[in-house]
Amino acid sequence: MKISFKYISYFLLFILGLSMTLTSCTSDLDVTPKDDDEFLSDTFFQDPASYKQVLAKLYAGLYVGGNDGDGTPDIAGLGGDFSSYLRLMFVTQEFTTDEAIVAWSDDGLPALNGQTWSPSNQFLYGIFSRAFYEISVSNEFLRQTTDEKLAERNVDANLKAEIATFRAEVRFLRAYSYYNLMDLFGNVPITTENDPVGYYFPEQKTRAQVFAFIESELKDIDAGLKASKANEYGRIDKTAAKFLLAQIYLNSKVYTGVDKNNEAAVLCNDIITGSAYKFADVPYRYLFSANNDRNGAQDEVIFPVIGDGNAIRATGGGMSFILHASIGGSMNAADQGMNGGWAGIRTRQEFVKLFPDVTATSDKRGTFYTNGQSLDIADFGVFTNGYAVTKFTNVNSDGTAAQRNDIPDTDFPLFRLSDVYLMYAEATLRGAATGNIATSVELVNKIRARAGAGVITATDLTLDFILDERARELFWECHRRTDLIRFGKFTGGSKIWQWKGGVKNGSGTESYRDLMPIPSTAIQANPTLKQNPGY
Numbered sequence: 001m002k003i004s005f006k007y008i009s010y011f012l013l014f015i016l017g018l019s020m021t022l023t024s025c026t027s028d029l030d031v032t033p034k035d036d037d038e039f040l041s042d043t044f045f046q047d048p049a050s051y052k053q054v055l056a057k058l059y060a061g062l063y064v065g066g067n068d069g070d071g072t073p074d075i076a077g078l079g080g081d082f083s084s085y086l087r088l089m090f091v092t093q094e095f096t097t098d099e100a101i102v103a104w105s106d107d108g109l110p111a112l113n114g115q116t117w118s119p120s121n122q123f124l125y126g127i128f129s130r131a132f133y134e135i136s137v138s139n140e141f142l143r144q145t146t147d148e149k150l151a152e153r154n155v156d157a158n159l160k161a162e163i164a165t166f167r168a169e170v171r172f173l174r175a176y177s178y179y180n181l182m183d184l185f186g187n188v189p190i191t192t193e194n195d196p197v198g199y200y201f202p203e204q205k206t207r208a209q210v211f212a213f214i215e216s217e218l219k220d221i222d223a224g225l226k227a228s229k230a231n232e233y234g235r236i237d238k239t240a241a242k243f244l245l246a247q248i249y250l251n252s253k254v255y256t257g258v259d260k261n262n263e264a265a266v267l268c269n270d271i272i273t274g275s276a277y278k279f280a281d282v283p284y285r286y287l288f289s290a291n292n293d294r295n296g297a298q299d300e301v302i303f304p305v306i307g308d309g310n311a312i313r314a315t316g317g318g319m320s321f322i323l324h325a326s327i328g329g330s331m332n333a334a335d336q337g338m339n340g341g342w343a344g345i346r347t348r349q350e351f352v353k354l355f356p357d358v359t360a361t362s363d364k365r366g367t368f369y370t371n372g373q374s375l376d377i378a379d380f381g382v383f384t385n386g387y388a389v390t391k392f393t394n395v396n397s398d399g400t401a402a403q404r405n406d407i408p409d410t411d412f413p414l415f416r417l418s419d420v421y422l423m424y425a426e427a428t429l430r431g432a433a434t435g436n437i438a439t440s441v442e443l444v445n446k447i448r449a450r451a452g453a454g455v456i457t458a459t460d461l462t463l464d465f466i467l468d469e470r471a472r473e474l475f476w477e478c479h480r481r482t483d484l485i486r487f488g489k490f491t492g493g494s495k496i497w498q499w500k501g502g503v504k505n506g507s508g509t510e511s512y513r514d515l516m517p518i519p520s521t522a523i524q525a526n527p528t529l530k531q532n533p534g535y
Helices: 009-016 050-060 085-094 109-114 122-143 147-152 157-185 207-220 238-250 252-256 261-274 284-288 318-325 417-429 437-451 463-474 480-486 520-525
Strands: 301-305 412-416
Touching (some): 050 122, 085 109, 085 122, 085 318, 085 480, 122 157, 122 520, 157 207, 157 238, 207 238, 207 252, 238 301, 238 412, 238 417, 252 261, 252 480, 261 417, 284 412, 301 417, 318 412, 412 417, 437 463, 463 480
Antiparallel strands (some): 301 412
16 A cells, blocks of 8 residues: 655654654565565655655654544544544553543443453554554665665765764654554564565564563664653654663563563663653643643643644544543533544543542642543533533633634653653562662652642552552553553452443453453464464
């Protein structure tokens, strides 16, 4: 299938400082494109501007699902809105947990609400394909930027040095996609720039092998990445790579069977004490406002997915999806800076109850809309069943309007320093030799002080507390499924929430659902892939 990468100037303008028109071909569904002419061509890379253009396409792929925003989709069979990377991460990380539930009946969504999905689920197919699409484009960029290729094109020394940094960023973005695949699906193929161009069946690797590849890549690119906060806002630096490495170490027991809590604690401490990022000394709501790229919140955001209402054409993906879909019932969309709502996403009562008294709580993170909403979810298809959430807003932190009300300006914080604080505390509680309980308490209280929550002591700092505090601080930031699995509370009966298991009062689910099934479409395309147990 031919794909035009047209006019993605919003990222070039707001992150990379360029504008562009890019036309090329690549595969969007197969692990490796079938024909040589489906890759970005040698001719295209004769233009010195092409290297930054492809880098922009990869960053843009975190928000938009196709060209011209929701236009020509990258993933065949799924619209650009449905195949937005951020939207798909939200769907898989949040709808499957106690933090969110969606009212819509699109094929596959009710199954995600209730942990009853199957290999034919279109949203699982979507994120599997989106991740491998990003990997495929990354691989071709790396093939086209070797020293030999650059010498053949007589690329000058200054551009060559810049491309070296681009290569490190692209390798990070590829590692990030492999991280999501490892986390969701476990055993997946690994393809790199060193694999053949053309049609073949790549070998499926074990989850531990994928972990080892990601770990190796993140360590290896450190020298090529820019120093902490030295890159343009929205682009990767050394700290972002350390964050992702700490994240896989914290989950290492799940991924490999081996604890790496001390390694996680060491990296977290390095970020806390040695990076240029600092805890944002602003109200909690500033972190999720339309101007969160410049209101002080940006001090702690290590890796955002950038939003810009005037430059992004995606009306159904990214933050546009999260904001539109969370407005309904008696809510006034204008209060959220939006032009309307899609009456989709709310939260479940078990999450609400993590805040002791929603009507009187001093914890400013409990951003619930309750007017006309029932706490109980008798029917998940009715938006007014379940409290709505107003965490994200397309209004500037000073109350002024954003640029427009159909596509938000709000950036989505994929990685932020508060998460590092909580990872450090958790790794310490899990036995990290270099961890310190007193430091952990101090870090957690710093987070809670900003939220207006009460002070804790070392006695309060338990693993159960950390799981709850992660929910209070990081809800709707695409962490909950992974967190619950790490704590052994995603499947099974140790933690129940409404509609888990597909029944109103919730029920235990099969442990094999800690892994998603390899999509049936992927197995049809590559019959050497083995399905995960239970499916």
